Amino acid sequence: MDTITDPVPPLLRLTWLASPALPIGAFSYSEALEAAVEHGLVHDDVSAGHWLSQQLGLLARGDLAAIAQGILAWRANDEEALRDLARWLRITRDAAEARLQSGQMGQSLLTWLRGQPMASPAQLACLVDCCGDAAPHYALVMSLALAIVDVPADQALSSQAFGWAENQVQAALKAVPLGQTAGQRVLTRLAREIPAAVAEAIATPPARRQLFAPMLSILAARHETQYSRLFRS
Incomplete structure (x- = not known):
């Protein structure tokens, strides 16, 4: 497939893709953290x-x-x-809010990507074709964006993991709630663990990918009917 020369330097593009300010709505999802707070599983910075x-x-x-x-x-x-990959991403969303998040963020990221001098028309067409009638999954769209940026995969994944960590800590600040200093302690812990997580991700073959987490799925389902909530998941 043809590619387009991106005028934005790779490091800046990588930072941009990981930024909580990227207009894809990541800030509106807690990924069941809010439900964990509601059920007493998370109540301070340590938990x-x-x-x-x-x-x-x-x-x-x-x-x-x-x-x-x-x-x-x-x-x-x-x-x-x-x-x-598109098929696996689609069938592993076992909660309604998880499907909502993956589809909404994927579609928003695709809209953003179409407005940037990055992906070629052939790449965008392939992305849509791979997803069929389903909304493009966030991870699939992000993998295209990161593939275009001229950096090693471990750097690309590290930036994404840290962007995820920032969003989740911000969710914890509101939902627990936590103070800013406590939030930074949580972020420090996650930053220390990200390199090992990235190494594991790179070493995981397709046949070993898995999202089996029954307790998380139950909490995600409970969040759908939670009486009072700030987040969409």
Whole structure:
């Protein structure tokens, strides 16, 4: 597939893609953290750090590994691998709010990507074709954006993991609630754990990707009918 020369330097583009200010709505999702607060599982910075550390581990085995494999597939023009990845991402969303988040953020990121001098028309057409009638999953769209940026995969994944961590800590500040200093302690813990999570994501083959987390799925389902909430998931 043809590519477009991006005038934005790779480091700035990488920072941009990881920024909480990217207009994809990530700030509106807590990924069941709010439900964990409601049920007493998260109540201070220590428990928030433990919760998000577990979430980071799940991310490494699941969506972060999917992004890593998507980067390789986009750079190799491997359409079959991209179709398999799109299918896996679609069938592993087991809660309504998880499907809402992945589709909404994916569509918003695709809209943003179409307005940037990055992806070629052929790449964008392939992305839409791989998803069929379903909304493009966030991880698949992000893997395309990161594949275009001329940086090693570990750097791309590290930036994404830190962007995720920032959003989740901001959610914890509001939902627990936590003070800014306590939030920074949580973020410090996650930053220390991100390199190992990235290494695990890169080393995870497609057959070993998994998002099996029954308790998280139950909390996500409970959040759908939670009486009072700030977030969409």
